[in-house]
Amino acid sequence: MILERIVVGPLEVNCYLIGCQHSKEIAVVDPGGEPERIISSIKDAGYTPIYLINTHGHIDHIAANKDIKEHYNIPLMIHSQDSHLLTSPQDQMLGMMLQAKSSPPADKTLEEEDRISIGSINLEVIHTPGHSAGSICLKFDQALLTGDTLFAGGVGRTDLPGGSYNALMRSIREKVLRFDRSWKIFPGHGPPSTIGEEIDYNPFLKEDLSGWL
Numbered sequence: 001m002i003l004e005r006i007v008v009g010p011l012e013v014n015c016y017l018i019g020c021q022h023s024k025e026i027a028v029v030d031p032g033g034e035p036e037r038i039i040s041s042i043k044d045a046g047y048t049p050i051y052l053i054n055t056h057g058h059i060d061h062i063a064a065n066k067d068i069k070e071h072y073n074i075p076l077m078i079h080s081q082d083s084h085l086l087t088s089p090q091d092q093m094l095g096m097m098l099q100a101k102s103s104p105p106a107d108k109t110l111e112e113e114d115r116i117s118i119g120s121i122n123l124e125v126i127h128t129p130g131h132s133a134g135s136i137c138l139k140f141d142q143a144l145l146t147g148d149t150l151f152a153g154g155v156g157r158t159d160l161p162g163g164s165y166n167a168l169m170r171s172i173r174e175k176v177l178r179f180d181r182s183w184k185i186f187p188g189h190g191p192p193s194t195i196g197e198e199i200d201y202n203p204f205l206k207e208d209l210s211g212w213l
Contacts, residue, residue: 009033020119035067055147057085063100075107082134130168131156152193
């Protein structure tokens, strides 16, 4: 399979290119800025984008939606509970810093257990509210793209509209940690990790999980 990470923008968002090695078809996940770099990487590798997916609707993850969608004419997908964020006003100062352009609306809204086929690869949608109401993880091949739900050593912030710390920790406990310790996580910011490493060393999880595991 194809899985490439491109760190974009001043907030260092992980934009992922994920797809099928045989067909070279990919999805572009969370283009948070620098569309020229993303497009150049895709061209150099000979990939064919067929989907644009946002793990949630915050501006730092959707800043280059417009350029990527228009360049490739591909459908844009996001969970139904975050779809309104694509076309709602967000932090204008942050948007200027990110050189964000107004995102187009979603072509398709996602729900729990939806599957997205990319050549021989299947992504399964896991709804993980907490960072935002419509945050999702994407499951594939004993790994998860976790967006801003779970990081290496941290969890997503919950002080923005639609956020809830209790909901976030419930999502992590019930939706993420149900998989084997060996499963890899690829978060929306920062380096990859494994579920086992986060259970053992993530201070937010250690506090929340005391008495639960």
